[in-house]
Amino acid sequence: MKRRRLLFTVFWWGAALLFLAFLVFPVLWMISTSLKPSGEIFQIPPTWVPEHPTLQAYSTLWQKGNFLRYLLNSILVALATTGIAVLVASMAGYAFARLPFIGRKTVLFGILTAQMIPGVLFLLPIFVLMKQLGLLNTYLGLILANVTFALPFAIWMMYGFYKHIPAEIEEAAWVDGAGFGGTFFRVVLPMGMPGLLSCAIFCFLSAWDEFVFALALNTRDELRTMPVGLFSFVGQFGIEWNYLLAGAVLVTIPAMVFFALFQKYILQGFAAGAVKG
Amino acid sequence: MQIEVRNLKKDFGQFAAVQNVSFDIEPGKLIGLLGPSGGGKTTILRMLAGLEKPTSGEILFHGKNVNHLPPQERGIGFVFQNYALFKHMNVFDNIAFGLTVQKKTKREIQERVYEMIELIGLKGLAERYPHQLSGGQRQRVAFARALAPSPELLLLDEPFAAIDAKVRKELRTWLREMISRVGVTSIFVTHDQEEAVEVADEIMIINSGRLEQKGTPWQVYKEPQTPFVASFLGESNILPDTASITGFEAATFRLRDKSRAKTANILIRPESIEVGREHEISNPAAASIGLVKSVQFRGTLWQVEVEVGHHRLLAHRTLEKETLKPGDEVAVLIHSLHLFHEDESLFLENEIKRASSAAI
Numbered sequence: 001m002k003r004r005r006l007l008f009t010v011f012w013w014g015a016a017l018l019f020l021a022f023l024v025f026p027v028l029w030m031i032s033t034s035l036k037p038s039g040e041i042f043q044i045p046p047t048w049v050p051e052h053p054t055l056q057a058y059s060t061l062w063q064k065g066n067f068l069r070y071l072l073n074s075i076l077v078a079l080a081t082t083g084i085a086v087l088v089a090s091m092a093g094y095a096f097a098r099l100p101f102i103g104r105k106t107v108l109f110g111i112l113t114a115q116m117i118p119g120v121l122f123l124l125p126i127f128v129l130m131k132q133l134g135l136l137n138t139y140l141g142l143i144l145a146n147v148t149f150a151l152p153f154a155i156w157m158m159y160g161f162y163k164h165i166p167a168e169i170e171e172a173a174w175v176d177g178a179g180f181g182g183t184f185f186r187v188v189l190p191m192g193m194p195g196l197l198s199c200a201i202f203c204f205l206s207a208w209d210e211f212v213f214a215l216a217l218n219t220r221d222e223l224r225t226m227p228v229g230l231f232s233f234v235g236q237f238g239i240e241w242n243y244l245l246a247g248a249v250l251v252t253i254p255a256m257v258f259f260a261l262f263q264k265y266i267l268q269g270f271a272a273g274a275v276k277g
Numbered sequence: 278m279q280i281e282v283r284n285l286k287k288d289f290g291q292f293a294a295v296q297n298v299s300f301d302i303e304p305g306k307l308i309g310l311l312g313p314s315g316g317g318k319t320t321i322l323r324m325l326a327g328l329e330k331p332t333s334g335e336i337l338f339h340g341k342n343v344n345h346l347p348p349q350e351r352g353i354g355f356v357f358q359n360y361a362l363f364k365h366m367n368v369f370d371n372i373a374f375g376l377t378v379q380k381k382t383k384r385e386i387q388e389r390v391y392e393m394i395e396l397i398g399l400k401g402l403a404e405r406y407p408h409q410l411s412g413g414q415r416q417r418v419a420f421a422r423a424l425a426p427s428p429e430l431l432l433l434d435e436p437f438a439a440i441d442a443k444v445r446k447e448l449r450t451w452l453r454e455m456i457s458r459v460g461v462t463s464i465f466v467t468h469d470q471e472e473a474v475e476v477a478d479e480i481m482i483i484n485s486g487r488l489e490q491k492g493t494p495w496q497v498y499k500e501p502q503t504p505f506v507a508s509f510l511g512e513s514n515i516l517p518d519t520a521s522i523t524g525f526e527a528a529t530f531r532l533r534d535k536s537r538a539k540t541a542n543i544l545i546r547p548e549s550i551e552v553g554r555e556h557e558i559s560n561p562a563a564a565s566i567g568l569v570k571s572v573q574f575r576g577t578l579w580q581v582e583v584e585v586g587h588h589r590l591l592a593h594r595t596l597e598k599e600t601l602k603p604g605d606e607v608a609v610l611i612h613s614l615h616l617f618h619e620d621e622s623l624f625l626e627n628e629i630k631r632a633s634s635a636a637i
Binding site: 166168169171172173174175176177178179182186187190191193 | 326328347348349351353354355357358359361363364365374375378379419422423426
């Protein structure tokens with residue numbers, strides 16, 4: 001009996017570790033490759049730990065190309081996307097959660113449906129739209145495109161959070177004399193702060209990772225974001241793997257730090273959105 | 278505040294939650310809305326607060342119709358069942374909320390808030406957050422928050438329902454004192470008759486969206502106007518007729534419509550039944566003979582189930598007296614009963630007992 005339980009434990013731990021390895025492998029491989037000199041990358045058998053570790057890929061990255069520029073662009077685009085999306089979602093979510101307007105459920109469902117359509121399908125229409133608006137090759141164009149894709153989920157997330165706040169709390173504020181705005185800004189929004197935060201993180205990460213639109217909506221090097229910048233290492237005749245992956249490591253770090261700092265809120269946010277929505 | 282309510286109605290779709298309720302409330306009174314859950318009490322309270330729009334009818338404060346006024350402009354305080362404290366604010370900020378919204382000066386706010394904190398006995402806890410307080414303390418804060426802007430009417434929706442039994446008793450007494458000290462007209466909702474009787478100056482019994490009766494707890498207990506009120510407030514035995522109950526043989530003939538006396542309801546309170554050996558009974562001549570069926574200890578008294586004729590009655594017996602056993606033959610003296618028939622209600626005393634005491 002004891003033996004069986006032990007076997008069972010070993011089995012589950014083994015399975016869990018295998019799964020973890022599967023997830024972690026690409027990250028480790030990325031880091032390992034970024035530290036290899038060009039000659040070692042395609043060596044067979046492959047080396048797990050670089051035999052001649054070097055930071056050469058990183059230093060070249062800094063010196064050559066507009067790497068810093070890409071980084072700043074990414075930060076700008078991601079922050080602006082986050083700001084706009086959170087502002088809109090925090091109010092739209094509240095409207096869907098509380099205000100009894102006609103067609104509320106239909107619109108809410110429509111937003112969810114929009115979320116299910118692959119973003120790439122919108123590439124052409126958005127490109128044409130931006131061209132006509134004269135927003136190609138501008139930060140604003142890319143930011144608006146990113147907001148478009150972050151918003152549906154952000155609204156659902158905030159909707160879930162507001163639903164979670166008891167109506168009594170708002171009624172208490174009304175009775176004490178607070179109007180619609182006062183109730184929203186003094187009571188509802190502060191109480192929905194964890195939701196707002198997780199919503200912000202989600203928007204930031206989605207804009208940070210975005211590649212297709214960032215590539216399509218602008219052609220000028222000085223407007224490129226990190227993912228597009230990395231793409232330039234994929235050349236016509238070959239891929240400079242160590243540069244590409246060194247860049248990838250650098251892109252991943254901010255996202256990981258962000259996630260580590262706020263993971264409590266992110267999980268809370270997803271849970272509230274999912275269960276209470 | 279003087280409150281008048283005229284023909285108040287509220288429908289939720291097909292469901293009539295409140296039907297033609299009318300009442301007046303004198304300034305400074307503490308009123309208990311009592312009734313079973315789902316009877317419409319909370320809906321009435323929410324309509325008074327402006328949180329729910331009446332389907333029809335009028336609500337008047339100081340003689341002025343306030344139907345169209347939003348809750349912000351009614352000059353009321355509201356205490357919710359689950360406190361509804363703002364959990365991101367500490368005790369001070371919670372109590373200060375109404376005053377801050379009214380744009381009072383910092384000094385005014387501080388003075389009033391500390392006065393309230395003192396009043397609710399939470400001195401030194403101003404910096405605490407709601408999650409650092411006990412249930413009873415939270416409800417006190419909710420109470421202070423409602424009172425801080427000096428409302429003219431305080432509404433409380435099941436204020437003690439979420440609090441454990443022992444603290445609830447303390448809070449009741451505390452609330453009663455507090456309200457009489459502040460002197461604000463107050464209405465509270467409860468489904469607990471003990472609470473209503475203990476706290477309220479007057480109670481209104483609400484059932485199925487209707488106001489069954491309004492009066493002081495004693496009046497309502499003593500002179501229930503409907504079978505519902507009689508059975509809801511206090512314990513009672515309900516019988517279809519008075520046959521074989523000595524002293525009440527002719528009771529149903531007192532009804533206006535004698536032909537339909539058979540459909541009357543008879544209600545007898547356990548506390549108006551005397552049960553015991555013949556020598557223990559105050560007036561044996563007015564008593565019936567009964568058989569003890571069961572005896573239960575009820576903490577402060579014996580509850581005796583006794584069979585009289587074809588009726589089974591629950592009666593109370595003090596612990597001082599000799600314990601009865603099932604199977605004992607006893608004398609059962611019924612001092613009084615209530616008789617209901619449609620909208621007629623009669624309070625009747627034992628006729629033999631009355632005749633014999635008149636003879637003396």
